[in-house]
Amino acid sequence: MNGGLRRITEAEIEAIAIGAGVLGTGGGGSTYLGAIEARVYLREYGGVCPVISVDELVDEAIVCTVSVMGAPTVGVEKMARGDEVSLACRAWEEHTGKQMVAIGIAEIGGGNALSPIPAALQLGLPLIDGDSMGRAFPELQMDTLMIGGVPPVPFVLGDCHGNVAIFNELDTPKRAEEYARNLTIEMGGSAALVMPVTDGATLKRHLIRDTLTLSWRLGNIILECRANGEDPAEHVAAAANGFILYRGKIVDVFRRTVKGFARGRMRIASLDHGQEELVIDFQNENLIAVQGDQILCTVPDLISLLTLEEGEPVGTEAIRYGLRVAVLAMPAPKELKTTTALASVGPAAFGYPDVAFQALPGDLL
Amino acid sequence: MNGGLRRITEAEIEAIAIGAGVLGTGGGGSTYLGAIEARVYLREYGGVCPVISVDELVDEAIVCTVSVMGAPTVGVEKMARGDEVSLACRAWEEHTGKQMVAIGIAEIGGGNALSPIPAALQLGLPLIDGDSMGRAFPELQMDTLMIGGVPPVPFVLGDCHGNVAIFNELDTPKRAEEYARNLTIEMGGSAALVMPVTDGATLKRHLIRDTLTLSWRLGNIILECRANGEDPAEHVAAAANGFILYRGKIVDVFRRTVKGFARGRMRIASLDHGQEELVIDFQNENLIAVQGDQILCTVPDLISLLTLEEGEPVGTEAIRYGLRVAVLAMPAPKELKTTTALASVGPAAFGYPDVAFQALPGDLL
Incomplete structure (x- = not known):
């Protein structure tokens, strides 16, 4: 790079x-x-x-x-x-x-x-x-x-x-x-x-x-947006070849600890109530984002939450009612999306045997 | 030897x-x-x-x-x-x-x-x-x-x-x-x-x-007593420089599993009710034998149960109501009874901080 x-x-x-x-x-x-x-x-x-x-x-x-x-x-x-x-x-x-x-x-x-x-x-x-x-x-x-x-x-x-x-x-x-x-x-x-x-x-x-460089670039984008008073989410998504899946407020968090993992589900409502809620399941990491009966993004693709104000990444241990976030969907590196890799890191490996991995729109794999 | x-x-x-x-x-x-x-x-x-x-x-x-x-x-x-x-x-x-x-x-x-x-x-x-x-x-x-x-x-x-x-x-x-x-x-x-x-x-x-030889000898004594119809307990005790602490029937067993160990207590009553009951605490192994307010034998000295009929050693996982046993007390090898060793294998190491190790009668250490 x-x-x-x-x-x-x-x-x-x-x-x-x-x-x-x-x-x-x-x-x-x-x-x-x-x-x-x-x-x-x-x-x-x-x-x-x-x-x-x-x-x-x-x-x-x-x-x-x-x-x-x-x-x-x-x-x-x-x-x-x-x-x-x-x-x-x-x-x-x-x-x-x-x-x-x-x-x-x-x-x-x-x-x-x-x-x-x-x-x-x-x-x-x-x-x-x-x-x-x-x-x-x-x-x-x-x-x-x-x-x-x-x-x-x-x-x-x-x-x-x-x-x-x-x-x-x-x-x-x-x-x-x-x-x-x-x-x-x-x-x-x-x-x-x-x-x-x-x-x-x-x-x-x-x-x-080049993922160390990537993390440094994404961080710099957020720091620059903060300095300029811009919303970082759009810029981060673009730099990672992704897009913004949703903007809204966390309205519900269900979390339990199973065998050392934080498993749970959050619901996010749009700020103007114009959109159906987004539901995200997580196991330490965010695994799957669903709107109504439509699966929008699944592991290994990246589902990341940034706070609306600061563009601060939000860990699943820190999500709470009322937090306003942008939800980013970003394609995983191609190495994670081969048939062999998906057996280890696709939805089935995380307890979703019936969910097939689907590439994000525009992701050529 | x-x-x-x-x-x-x-x-x-x-x-x-x-x-x-x-x-x-x-x-x-x-x-x-x-x-x-x-x-x-x-x-x-x-x-x-x-x-x-x-x-x-x-x-x-x-x-x-x-x-x-x-x-x-x-x-x-x-x-x-x-x-x-x-x-x-x-x-x-x-x-x-x-x-x-x-x-x-x-x-x-x-x-x-x-x-x-x-x-x-x-x-x-x-x-x-x-x-x-x-x-x-x-x-x-x-x-x-x-x-x-x-x-x-x-x-x-x-x-x-x-x-x-x-x-x-x-x-x-x-x-x-x-x-x-x-x-x-x-x-x-x-x-x-x-x-x-x-x-x-x-x-x-x-x-x-020479403890491999010792186990072989004790086993042979029991096998010979079985063949001759003799009670093995007396002969085993003598061969191990110990004595018979008690003969009786197990009348109560309290057992719970704590951190992977079988901890508990058994009560043994004499067959003719002529003697006060013997109480033995155990943690996998038998630890301490008490009669009334008198401590008769403590770890690291050996407290072993043999069935009266066969002289079969009884594990703490196998003790049960009604079993008739001889309780043997045998002095531990001298290597286990130094001050340094007792810190690791004496009563205090097993959760009896107030019990001092006392050598068995006749044990010169």
Whole structure:
């Protein structure tokens, strides 16, 4: 991508955080603490985190994608130790006897857009512009690398006490999710996750490129609109090849916690009552938007809420009665819409066996 | 020990299983499936599992203690894959680049007296006569190696699908217990555990010696008494330097499941009503025996129930109204009764902060 992000300094953090909120589609966790930590470590490590393209890596380069696993609600309250992710990377290197040359982002949506930055700085490695989800997803097997058949092992989970577990053999990516989820809960609700570790050639095949740049651009658009007194929703939608699905007021929220996920449904009424209500189902992330009997947008396409006044992305944990929002529909990256990918991240994977994924109007896939 | 067990064949399995039941002190899990598996693998691997003394190992020898972690109730129902423990040993060897030369028993009480046998056969390694608990205990840090300061890492947990997790860094043995317990539950309620892996010198310092031979002897005593029509309780007590605390009928059982443990209390009335009732509290294992306001025996000393008719050891999951039993009190190995050890395995560690451990009459510690 021309004009892509080549380095991260403190000046870029705010925009990346806001843009990652948009790509979080209601989930992915708060970027608030992550932005503070990224600034702290940028100050400690010389102020600059280099960013490279995956295409600049040789095929043999050892690379990994990293993230913090855990419930978004925990991420709001529990401060990180700060070196969980880099310790987990080091444990992987010791276990395998190989050395990483760059750090990838596993999930660009929400807080995990920022959690790799301290690790890259501490390890003295560049960050790769791109990620393996293209948005936020609730489970770790919903990842283009694993969808593409890259094995989840060996992967490493590290806690805030410096404790490290290495999963060496796992029969399926879903098993990786189950075991890691369970241990993460015991580790206090959040844990550093290093996986998949792979090579440049494999990452070139599967990574969704330039999503770090995308988050930075979307954030900048919102910041500029705020400065100019414009409504950001229209501009953000255009930059992400999407459109505004609805504008209105949240009039009802039903939410319950099921197996660690925030599942629920919200109803949004138009401000002039001229339109039928919009109903959005969510499981951490917004999954499906319905008006009357018409399905307007489904996962993996992105359904994001921005507040009307500030263009602030709204997480599903923060939605409440009375909030005025624009609802954006944005096409997911093409890597998420293959037949194979849809089996892992389409409506059926989220408990809607009867809903077929339909591309958004104008999306050529 | 003179005349110790030097090899295990099918002929020894029944006695070891019965004796391990006595040393299980009500817990440690059933030996039923473990005895079947040991016989199956003995047949498959030439019929003989060699047994050595820890004192026959050089100080530099790499050795480990192995067991199956999980709830006793699960162990009754869930068949093992059969190679979980040896796969976990192999994963440890790959991770560290070291090679084991002998297999130790982590817990001689209950099913874990038998679970190392298939692993030793599959790996072609001798079994060490001894263990690191001297009985059964509910948690993995209640182990003479960890009580003696041997670190719990790296330890390996393996499930029945061949999945393997290596815990590389852990700050405390209690953390090992928490993380392993949690992952074991997700692994279906039972998992192969390889820990601690150490050297001959360390194992010589901490292992409780000859407990495999002891379980075999106690089992043989019971089998001989059955054949001769004698009551085994008296003979077993004498062989274990203990005595019969009570003979009677279980008249009440109160049991509840708390955090995966079977906690409860039983009352036993004497058969001729000539004595005050005996009350035994248990948490998987029998913990404390009280008559009136007098504490007769406490953990770590062994409180074991044998049926009056057959001398069959009775697990706390099998106690029921009407069962006629002899209650045996047997002194714990001296390694469990040091001040340091009592902090981990004395009454206070089981929720009795006001009960001091008192040696049994005649026990010189």
